[in-house]
Amino acid sequence: MIDLDELLMNSEEHMEKAIAYLKHEMQGVRTGRASPGLVEFVKVEAYGATSDLRQIAMVSAPEPSQLMVKPYDPSTTQSIIKGIQNAGLGLNPMSDGKVIRINIPALTSERRGQLANNVKHMGEQAKVAVRNARRDTNKELDAAAKDKSAHLSEDAVKQAKDEVQQLLKKYEAKIDELTAQKTAEIQQV
DSSP states (O other), rough: OOHHHHHHHHHHHHHHHHHHHHHHHHTTTTTSSOOOOTTTTTTEEETTEEEEEEHHHHEEEEEEEEEEEEEEEEEHHHHHHHHHHHHSSSSOOESSSSSSEEEOOOHHHHHHHHHHHHHHHHHHHHHHHHHHHHHHHHHHHHHHHOOOOGOOOHHHHHHHHHHHHHHHHHHHHHHHHHHHHHHHHOOOO
């Protein structure tokens, strides 16, 4: 016997994960302001392993156009600088021995357009993930409808599919909202 509520909860859980992933990805997209999220997930070689920058240093934004990275262990400073340079963010970290300062250059209008397109692409990928969750749930509902031992009426299956469609619309609207907010941040001078 299939539990429709559990099936719907699983579907919503997958959609929620797509939103969480989108938010995580958007943190790394540069806007006109300095944000610790820009470099927190930069991979750094330290202690013979690869770690996220936030695990080996504290990142803050003391000014709107500057990031400050304070390594927990000063011996990792050069590894952190190398990791930031290799991340392909176009940033030039400078160290005074204790802290690393990163001046965030102003974005050109062309670069703003590229970043806005990247955000739209991320949003589309999240929508695909949400639609895949709907598709998988609908397949399970169809299989349950064909299985006579599940004892599901056509009306129950149709109602469950309608609920999944409503979930899809709700999460697509969230994705559009997040994408619009991030695009507005990028375009803000």
